[in-house]
Amino acid sequence: xxxxxxxxxxxxxxxxxxxxxxxxxxxxxxxxxxxxxxxxxxxxxxxxxxxxxxxxxxxxxxxxxxxxxxxxxxxxxxxxxxxxxxxxxxxxxxxxxxxxxxxxxxxxxxxxxxxxxxxxxxxxxxxxxxxxxxxxxxxxxxxxxxxxxxxxxxxxxxxxxxxxxxxxxxxxxxxxxxxxxxxxxxxxxxxxxxxxxxxxxxxxxxxxxxxxxxxxxxxxxxxxxxxxxxxxxxxxxxxxxxxxxxxxxx
Amino acid sequence: xxxxxxxxxxxxxxxxxxxxxxxxxxxxxxxxxxxxxxxxxxxxxxxxxxxxxxxxxxxxxxxxxxxxxxxxxxxxxxxxxxxxxxxxxxxxxxxxxxxxxxxxxxxxxxxxxxxxxxxxxxxxxxxxxxxxxxxxxxxxxxxxxxxxxxxxxxxxxxxxxxxxxxxxxxxxxxxxxxxxxxxxxxxxxxxxxxxxxxxxxxxxxxxxxxxxxxxxxxxxxxxxxxxxxxxxxxxxxxxxxxxxxxxxxx
Numbered sequence: 001x002x003x004x005x006x007x008x009x010x011x012x013x014x015x016x017x018x019x020x021x022x023x024x025x026x027x028x029x030x031x032x033x034x035x036x037x038x039x040x041x042x043x044x045x046x047x048x049x050x051x052x053x054x055x056x057x058x059x060x061x062x063x064x065x066x067x068x069x070x071x072x073x074x075x076x077x078x079x080x081x082x083x084x085x086x087x088x089x090x091x092x093x094x095x096x097x098x099x100x101x102x103x104x105x106x107x108x109x110x111x112x113x114x115x116x117x118x119x120x121x122x123x124x125x126x127x128x129x130x131x132x133x134x135x136x137x138x139x140x141x142x143x144x145x146x147x148x149x150x151x152x153x154x155x156x157x158x159x160x161x162x163x164x165x166x167x168x169x170x171x172x173x174x175x176x177x178x179x180x181x182x183x184x185x186x187x188x189x190x191x192x193x194x195x196x197x198x199x200x201x202x203x204x205x206x207x208x209x210x211x212x213x214x215x216x217x218x219x220x221x222x223x224x225x226x227x228x229x230x231x232x233x234x235x236x237x238x239x240x241x242x243x244x245x246x247x248x249x250x
Numbered sequence: 251x252x253x254x255x256x257x258x259x260x261x262x263x264x265x266x267x268x269x270x271x272x273x274x275x276x277x278x279x280x281x282x283x284x285x286x287x288x289x290x291x292x293x294x295x296x297x298x299x300x301x302x303x304x305x306x307x308x309x310x311x312x313x314x315x316x317x318x319x320x321x322x323x324x325x326x327x328x329x330x331x332x333x334x335x336x337x338x339x340x341x342x343x344x345x346x347x348x349x350x351x352x353x354x355x356x357x358x359x360x361x362x363x364x365x366x367x368x369x370x371x372x373x374x375x376x377x378x379x380x381x382x383x384x385x386x387x388x389x390x391x392x393x394x395x396x397x398x399x400x401x402x403x404x405x406x407x408x409x410x411x412x413x414x415x416x417x418x419x420x421x422x423x424x425x426x427x428x429x430x431x432x433x434x435x436x437x438x439x440x441x442x443x444x445x446x447x448x449x450x451x452x453x454x455x456x457x458x459x460x461x462x463x464x465x466x467x468x469x470x471x472x473x474x475x476x477x478x479x480x481x482x483x484x485x486x487x488x489x490x491x492x493x494x495x496x497x498x499x500x
Contacts, residue, residue, distance in 0.1 A: 085348065090340075094398075098335065120401070123408045123459070135383045135461065136401040139408035147401035148344075151370070151386040151394045158373045158389035209373070211385065 005030045005048070008202065009065055009109075011056060011100060012075030014040040017115065017171060020191040021073070021198055022049075028199065034065050035076070056096030063103035071111040071202050074100045081119060081142045093145035094152075101156040101163070109161065113201040114153050116165040116211070118187050118222060119143035126183055129220070132167065132213035132227050150211060157209035164201045168194070168214035169222060170240070180244035187222040188240025189215050200232040207231070216240055220248060255280045255298070258452060259315055259359075261306060261350060262325030264290040267365065267421060270441040271323070271448055272299075278449070284315050285326070306346030313353035321361040321452050324350045331369060331392045343395035344402075351406040351413070359411065363451040364403050366415040366461070368437050368472060369393035376433055379470070382417065382463035382477050400461060407459035414451045418444070418464035419472060420490070430494035437472040438490025439465050450482040457481070466490055470498060 006029055012018050013033035019040075022031050026049065033041045034054035041051045054065050056076045066072060076096060078088045097114065104112050121130055123137035136147035153163035169187030170176060171194065176184060193216045201212070210231060213223035216238040228234050241248045256279055262268050263283035269290075272281050276299065283291045284304035291301045304315050306326045316322060326346060328338045347364065354362050371380055373387035386397035403413035419437030420426060421444065426434060443466045451462070460481060463473035466488040478484050491498045 086345075090345075094344075095336075095340075123404055133385045135385050136397075137404045137408075137459070138401055139405060141402075141405060144398065144401045144405050147386075148394065148398040151388055151397035152391075154373055154387045155389060155391060155394050158387075209387070 006070040006202075007032060007068060009034060009069040009072040010075065011035070011054060011065070011072070012077060012115075014038070015075060015079075016173070017168070017194060018073075018075050021195050024192070024195040025199060029202070032065065032069060056099055057091045059099040059102065062096070062099035063106055066100070066103035066107035066109055069104070069107065069109055071113070072100060072104050072109055073113045073115070073198060073202070075115045076100075077115065077145075078142075081140050083142055085141045085145075089141055089145040093142075094148045097149040098152050101152055101161065105156055105159060105161040111202060112153065112156070112161060112163040113198060114149055114163060114165045116150050116167045116214075117143065117146045118167050118169045118214070120146045120150065120167060129224050130222060131224055133211040154209050162207055163209055164204070164207065165211045166197065166201060166214040167211060167223070169216075176244065180240075180246050182241075182246065182249050185240035185244060185246055186218055186220055187215050188218050188238070188243065190236075190238035190240075190243065193217075193236040193238050196236070197228075197232070197234050200234055204232050256320040256452075257282060257318060259284060259319040259322040259354075260325065261285070261304060261315070261322070262327065262365070264288070265325055265329075266423070267418070267444060268323075268325050271445050274442070274445040275449060279452070282315065282319060306349055307341045309349040309352065312346070312349035313356055316350070316353035316357035316359055319354070319357065319359055321363070322350060322354050322359055323363045323365070323448055323452070325365045326350075327365065327395075328392075331390050333392055335391045335395075339391055339395040343392075344398045347399040348402050351402055351411065355406055355409060355411040361452060362403065362406070362411060362413040363448060364399055364413060364415045366400050366417045366464075367393065367396045368417050368419045368464070370396045370400065370417060379474050380472060381474055383461040404459050412457055413459055414454070414457065415459075415461045416447065416451060416464040417461060417473070419466075426494065430490075430496050432491075432496065432499050435490035435494060435496055436468050436470055437465050438468050438488070438493065440486075440488035440490075440493065443467075443486040443488050446486070447478075447482070447484050450484055454482050
């Protein structure tokens with residue numbers, strides 16, 4: 001009899017990333033699909049999944065959602081680069097991440113995978129190739145909120161909760177097709193590459209804390225992928241310039 | 251006739267660092283000495299200084315305190331490594347720093363010097379020598395709050411407000427004399443070295459944003475001082491192991 005699939009809490013499960021991941025990985029993991037609104041959460045193939053309503057601003061609800069989960073993929077966030085700090089980025093992105101980490105630690109989860117963003121390092125010169133864990137240099141408060149989330153993950157790693165922060169680049173989206181700008185394509189991330197990367201983040205062992213590069217195998221690339229390849233065996237298959245038929249900058 | 255001394259807003263002016271700095275630099279700068287409680291703020295030599303009551307949790311008050319200042323040294327913070335997040339670290343350290351940066355940008359200040367902390371990187375192995383700008387790796391929420399402050403500084407630098415974050419180590423204190431632990435002495439920072447470093451942070455030109463190492467010339471040292479020496483001409487004179495008569499670890 002095969003071992004039971006591990007239970008993974010997926011926050012922000014109704015978003016684009018969560019939807020693609022649960023559809024691709026529904027037979028490998030059991031999911032607890034959590035989001036502010038649950039009506040969009042169709043069950044994924046494979047069965048055994050759960051759906052819960054979760055507002056990550058609610059610490060008790062976040063703790064409850066973690067109970068029994070082996071790992072958490074924390075995608076829930078206000079994704080708007082122009083979001084307001086006090087009314088949204090602080091309660092949702094900063095405190096929401098703290099609530100999920102506290103809940104996961106209390107529940108004895110083995111791993112939290114945090115959806116950070118390339119916005120955390122958007123302030124470096126556009127042509128520069130960055131190490132995956134370049135010191136934060138955001139240009140907006142959304143990026144600040146993601147840098148805070150990374151630091152909070154590191155803090156909980158020191159308390160025994162292993163965590164990985166994924167600096168997600170320009171995830172496949174309609175606006176990329178409308179305006180395939182070379183700067184975005186250097187940070188392009190295809191759904192199948194992110195699905196593979198998140199899966200590797202869930203199952204990797206012997207890691208306390210790391211920041212990894214969430215981009216496809218773009219040439220040229222915003223991030224140096226070497227450390228992420230070595231750490232996780234990540235082998236991205238897509239290249240933004242090829243996907244969009246754009247000649248790379250020389 | 252000598253040029254008028256530049257006006258520097260000093261938040262947290264009544265604390266140990268603020269007190270030492272204004273006493274040493276009162277003839278070079280005019281100070282606006284700001285703190286939650288003003289009764290401890292004796293005027294410094296040189297005259298022309300101001301004293302204002304400031305709670306950095308109050309955004310309007312922080313903006314008002316910045317008016318007319320050429321630069322800001324932002325020391326105000328809850329300094330306790332065990333402080334509570336929601337009731338103190340978040341409103342005082344995180345939002346207080348955002349309030350000061352917003353005020354300084356609106357007031358047209360030329361530079362903000364932010365008192366970050368070696369706590370932002372306390373999670374690296376104890377014997378490791380860190381670059382001044384090592385990616386944050388805090389082990390407590392106080393360190394998280396300082397990492398958030400650094401990221402907020404970087405964000406405002408992108409908006410045109412130059413800032414420097416100083417990762418202050420083990421600043422001269424009675425407890426160091428009682429228990430001169432080698433781990434602390436690697437991060438020792440004497441008052442005269444910090445005074446010199448903060449002065450250099452105020453007057454340096456052509457810097458948008460940087461994180462610098464706030465430690466004396468300890469051997470061995472928690473931080474590699476090379477980048478901070480090059481950037482600012484910082485030339486610390488003290489060595490914690492000599493100051494405390496402790497044999498360095500081999």
